[in-house]
Amino acid sequence: MEKKRQVIVVGGGAAGMIAAISARRLGADVTILEKNPRVGKKILATGNGRCNFTNINADVGYYHGNNPKFTYSALSNFTVDDTIKFFEKLGIAHKVEDFGKVFPMSDQASSVLDVFLYELNQLGVNVVCDANVKDIRKNGQFLIELEDGKVYKGDRVIITTGGKAMPSSGSDGNGYDLAARLGHTIIDIFPALVQLKLEGPFFKRLDGVKFVGTTEIIHNNKSVAIDRGDILFTNYGVSGPPILQISRKAVELLKAGQEAYLKITIMDMMPIEELRTFLKKRWQISSSKPVDFSLVGFINKRLIPVVLMEAGINDAGRPVASLSAKEQERIIDILTDWRFKVRGTRSWPSAQVTAGGVDTREINQDTMESKLIEGLFFAGEIIDIDGQCGGFNLQWAWSSGYIAGQSAAL
Numbered sequence: 001m002e003k004k005r006q007v008i009v010v011g012g013g014a015a016g017m018i019a020a021i022s023a024r025r026l027g028a029d030v031t032i033l034e035k036n037p038r039v040g041k042k043i044l045a046t047g048n049g050r051c052n053f054t055n056i057n058a059d060v061g062y063y064h065g066n067n068p069k070f071t072y073s074a075l076s077n078f079t080v081d082d083t084i085k086f087f088e089k090l091g092i093a094h095k096v097e098d099f100g101k102v103f104p105m106s107d108q109a110s111s112v113l114d115v116f117l118y119e120l121n122q123l124g125v126n127v128v129c130d131a132n133v134k135d136i137r138k139n140g141q142f143l144i145e146l147e148d149g150k151v152y153k154g155d156r157v158i159i160t161t162g163g164k165a166m167p168s169s170g171s172d173g174n175g176y177d178l179a180a181r182l183g184h185t186i187i188d189i190f191p192a193l194v195q196l197k198l199e200g201p202f203f204k205r206l207d208g209v210k211f212v213g214t215t216e217i218i219h220n221n222k223s224v225a226i227d228r229g230d231i232l233f234t235n236y237g238v239s240g241p242p243i244l245q246i247s248r249k250a251v252e253l254l255k256a257g258q259e260a261y262l263k264i265t266i267m268d269m270m271p272i273e274e275l276r277t278f279l280k281k282r283w284q285i286s287s288s289k290p291v292d293f294s295l296v297g298f299i300n301k302r303l304i305p306v307v308l309m310e311a312g313i314n315d316a317g318r319p320v321a322s323l324s325a326k327e328q329e330r331i332i333d334i335l336t337d338w339r340f341k342v343r344g345t346r347s348w349p350s351a352q353v354t355a356g357g358v359d360t361r362e363i364n365q366d367t368m369e370s371k372l373i374e375g376l377f378f379a380g381e382i383i384d385i386d387g388q389c390g391g392f393n394l395q396w397a398w399s400s401g402y403i404a405g406q407s408a409a410l
Contacts (some may be wrong), residue, residue, distance in 0.1 A: 022404075
């Protein structure tokens with residue numbers, strides 16, 4: 001009788017758990033080594049605790065990295081439909097919300113983790129927690145050494161340690177060191193889906209101001225990334241879903257020594273000509289009102305003094321009738337094209353995902369197996385692939401993890 005495949009999964013996050021399940025279902029003996037006291041910690045934080053576990057629009061176009069097309073095979077072989085069916089069988093009824101985001105009907109990330117734990121237990125996957133992997137060597141078999149000196153042996157190893165984003169979840173970048181020691185190239189890592197730090201003296205005054213608008217990254221006076229939604233000013237710059245979506249482009253430019261500017265359109269619900277007509281009429285009707293008060297009811301009150309200051313109007317208490325045509329234009333300009341120099345991003349604790357990672361040129365995209373070491377596999381965030389906000393990163397974890405688990409078991 002043929003000996004069962006011994007598969008060791010290093011990292012018990014989203015990719016690791018699904019890899020373990022898919023390998024075990026094909027008959028392999030599977031052990032998960034997780035450094036945290038419990039598996040799946042990061043899942044609990046996703047989707048604001050609701051777990052946006054996939055997106056019905058997921059395809060190659062929503063991913064970044066040196067070669068986003070690397071995702072094509074895994075996403076085609078374990079699709080969004082496959083993901084939804086996989087979770088339905090585990091007990092997760094789903095619902096689709098704005099922009100194709102898929103959530104559990106329960107609105108609880110904990111229910112996703114609960115069904116994973118149940119399935120791992122039912123299948124007899126050996127889950128070892130508080131197991132911090134110090135080294136992986138191959139000497140015929142793989143030898144996986146823990147910090148406490150204990151050694152596990154396996155025929156196949158799947159590294160699913162995640163990246164460096166959200167270190168509170170246990171992501172400390174250890175997987176990159178393990179992969180590098182095994183001979184793999186690591187593409188420079190940096191925080192992605194992260195808030196932007198901006199230059200300007202007034203952010204403390206704007207801290208907490210939220211509005212719906214359009215935001216763009218501008219380079220050499222051209223828009224290179226754009227998104228729309230809830231924008232939140234903070235004491236260091238800006239946050240909000242559209243900021244996270246376009247942050248990667250800003251970081252790429254800064255890393256290349258280039259300048260990046262953020263353009264915010266506060267008033268994006270009407271064309272500029274329509275806005276100009278609207279405001280001129282408003283100012284005409286309320287010509288005796290102070291300039292600052294003339295904008296109350298039109299934009300967020302806390303934005304008004306800063307917008308006027310940026311437009312070069314320092315005596316905001318004078319009547320609207322005294323505004324020159326040039327001053328009116330400057331106000332309109334700030335409302336439709338307010339620009340800030342990007343000076344950086346928040347650090348790893350604030351980032352939702354890691355950009356960069358194990359070079360995809362060294363991984364077989366059909367199996368997730370290393371091209372350098374037979375029997376070594378990678379899945380999830382450790383690979384140089386990161387997705388946009390909205391369930392795309394978890395879909396990559398499921399697809400790459402499922403394929404890696406299957407391939408490792410065969």
